Amino acid sequence: MPVDAVISLKNISKRYQMGTETFYALRNISLNIERNDYVAIIGPSGSGKSTLMNILGCLDVPSEGQYLLANQAVATLDEAQLAQIRNQSVGFIFQSFNLLPRASVLANVMQPLVYRMIPTAQRRDMAEQALSRVGLSDKLGHFPNQLSGGQRQRVAIARALVTKPAILLGDEPTGNLDSKTTQDIMKLFDQLHEEGHTIVLVTHEQDIADHCRRVIRLVDGQVAQDSRNDMQTREKMHV
Amino acid sequence: MFSGLHATIEGTRAALASIRAHAMRSALTTLGIVIGVAAVITVVAVMEGLSASIDSQLDDLGSDMVTLRARTSQEQAMLGFANKLSYEDFIVLKSKVNNVQDMSATMQAFTFGSKVSYGRETIQTQVIGTDANYQKVIKVFPQQGRFVRSSDDDRRRRVVFIGESVRKKLKLPDNPIGEFISLSGEWFRIIGVAEERGSLFGFDQDNYIIAPFSTMASLAGSRVTENIDILFRPAPGASLDNVQAQIRQILRKRHHLSGDDKDDFEFITAKKTKESFEKVTTSVTLVAGGVVGISLLVGGIGVMNIMLVSVTERTREIGINKALGATPNFIMLQFLVEALVLSLFGGLIGLLLGWGLAALLSMLMPGMPGALVPGWAIALSFGFTTAIGVIFGLMPAVKASKLNPIDALRYE
Ligand SMILES: Nc1ncnc2c1ncn2[C@@H]1O[C@H](COP(=O)(O)OP(=O)(O)OP(=O)(O)O)[C@@H](O)[C@H]1O
Ligand SMILES: [Mg+2]
Numbered sequence: 001m002p003v004d005a006v007i008s009l010k011n012i013s014k015r016y017q018m019g020t021e022t023f024y025a026l027r028n029i030s031l032n033i034e035r036n037d038y039v040a041i042i043g044p045s046g047s048g049k050s051t052l053m054n055i056l057g058c059l060d061v062p063s064e065g066q067y068l069l070a071n072q073a074v075a076t077l078d079e080a081q082l083a084q085i086r087n088q089s090v091g092f093i094f095q096s097f098n099l100l101p102r103a104s105v106l107a108n109v110m111q112p113l114v115y116r117m118i119p120t121a122q123r124r125d126m127a128e129q130a131l132s133r134v135g136l137s138d139k140l141g142h143f144p145n146q147l148s149g150g151q152r153q154r155v156a157i158a159r160a161l162v163t164k165p166a167i168l169l170g171d172e173p174t175g176n177l178d179s180k181t182t183q184d185i186m187k188l189f190d191q192l193h194e195e196g197h198t199i200v201l202v203t204h205e206q207d208i209a210d211h212c213r214r215v216i217r218l219v220d221g222q223v224a225q226d227s228r229n230d231m232q233t234r235e236k237m238h239v
Numbered sequence: 240m241f242s243g244l245h246a247t248i249e250g251t252r253a254a255l256a257s258i259r260a261h262a263m264r265s266a267l268t269t270l271g272i273v274i275g276v277a278a279v280i281t282v283v284a285v286m287e288g289l290s291a292s293i294d295s296q297l298d299d300l301g302s303d304m305v306t307l308r309a310r311t312s313q314e315q316a317m318l319g320f321a322n323k324l325s326y327e328d329f330i331v332l333k334s335k336v337n338n339v340q341d342m343s344a345t346m347q348a349f350t351f352g353s354k355v356s357y358g359r360e361t362i363q364t365q366v367i368g369t370d371a372n373y374q375k376v377i378k379v380f381p382q383q384g385r386f387v388r389s390s391d392d393d394r395r396r397r398v399v400f401i402g403e404s405v406r407k408k409l410k411l412p413d414n415p416i417g418e419f420i421s422l423s424g425e426w427f428r429i430i431g432v433a434e435e436r437g438s439l440f441g442f443d444q445d446n447y448i449i450a451p452f453s454t455m456a457s458l459a460g461s462r463v464t465e466n467i468d469i470l471f472r473p474a475p476g477a478s479l480d481n482v483q484a485q486i487r488q489i490l491r492k493r494h495h496l497s498g499d500d501k502d503d504f505e506f507i508t509a510k511k512t513k514e515s516f517e518k519v520t521t522s523v524t525l526v527a528g529g530v531v532g533i534s535l536l537v538g539g540i541g542v543m544n545i546m547l548v549s550v551t552e553r554t555r556e557i558g559i560n561k562a563l564g565a566t567p568n569f570i571m572l573q574f575l576v577e578a579l580v581l582s583l584f585g586g587l588i589g590l591l592l593g594w595g596l597a598a599l600l601s602m603l604m605p606g607m608p609g610a611l612v613p614g615w616a617i618a619l620s621f622g623f624t625t626a627i628g629v630i631f632g633l634m635p636a637v638k639a640s641k642l643n644p645i646d647a648l649r650y651e
Binding site: 054057060066079080083084087088092094098099100101102111112114115116117155157 | 245249256257260555556558559560561562563565566567568569588644646648
């Protein structure tokens, strides 16, 4: 196992029991993701992308196989330790945003900081900074139901960034954005990548997949393709 | 890791936000507790007010005053006997018992009628025949005129000392000294009016007439004089037990009681009276306590119910918070604090409501003393509501803390 693999999956499967039938959302997945890699996960709808991301983000547990996160077996951790990982090591951008409906934009982005010993004033500074990076400085007091889909998505991105997590997991983070905003957000991911973060994005958009350094394609819960993009392909998208 | 204090502060903040978001529902949830605590406080306040006023009234009567009166056992009463203390008993006791002061004989003159009239007014009242010592024992003071003197008693003067209510009801002039009133057809001259005492439990304490013992005895004939009450106080520094022992010895001999016969008389002390009042107030408080305990239990179940609903309703929110790094302990604390705040809030409202209600009751009921809310009742109410918050909040809080993040996020 390469020491630099921040994420290491060995024979991971996820099973769902549907009545008498067993359904495999993920089947025997083994892969390593290195520190500071920039990975796109693609595949048809229902191929298991979100399922995989949830396992990577320690939100869900595999039915079989071993997941090592920074060389630590996730299966051996208790709920409190998992909470700490979700809070400090991983930033998760949900496909369905998952904003807190009764909290303002600012409060939503401050929420992960609540679970750390950070003074309120500093939380506010950090949250405002993250929101300005996604271009939402003018919406701090809005509530999620007062925002467009694209704006909500950007709040979700800011919330994942605010803790400066080592690993950023985005489940279709640009799915609701127009091409201009998509480019801005990709520029942001590029910056984070340059700052040393490990980035894993699920996407349906070919140009975003092309822009990443590595592309993993899932089909029916299995890795169908795992390749690296050359420089030329990557620079097709101007960000 | 974050500390417990940090979690408590953040949990409280989250809990308050959630209570504010459902203000109406929160208010209704606490209703059971509000009613329970209000009931405790009202009952306790009224009871405390009553016993405080009883205490002070009994102290006014003279806490060292002892009444000696005839006692008829139930078996004797069923056989048609009635034991009596006679005027002769009184005379003997007065001359033989040491270490007593102000011994006086009183006679309740109910038996020969207590219709009193002045001009066209006629009223029913309590007529007491007694001697000059009575004033010292019972502490009645004239606001006008004077009390019965021993010379009145010696000469069987037809004079009366009246309570303020008697003066008012008979429409006597403001200064009635020297006026004559009729007592069962006999004329009596008013020599004094007592200071007003007010009412206790709605009983008028100023509706009485005091006449010299011998005057009353001569008018009433032997029927009434056969039974009297004897009032006395032990001399300063003297032991009451000793005085009672002397009296017991004399009376048992005079009444020809043998070794295993029970006393046919009893001593009533202010302390004894106080104790029997306390027994009543304690049992009322206990019964009320039981009722209140049940209503608090119902209130607690209400809190638990709403917290369970709240956990279900906020499943997704819990999932999001867990995904963002909330530990199970944090989530548990947040819901526990929420239950606690709800029930304490209910307790506080109940306290104020109960206090107000008790004050209102004592205002509306005539002769009712002011309400008193003792510190222990407040502490008890808050202790109880805290316990309810913790006990009934724990189950929903644990349920919330154990939710699996991915299942909670998928919850529709
Ligand atoms: N809780 C569940 N119970 C049963 N089946 C499930 C459950 N969660 C996911 N699945 C199934 O697992 C498969 C993979 O789902 P997943 O959400 O990972 O797909 P996806 O690749 O993210 O699709 P999309 O591109 O539409 O988001 C789907 O067929 C889905 O029906
Ligand atoms: Mg998906």
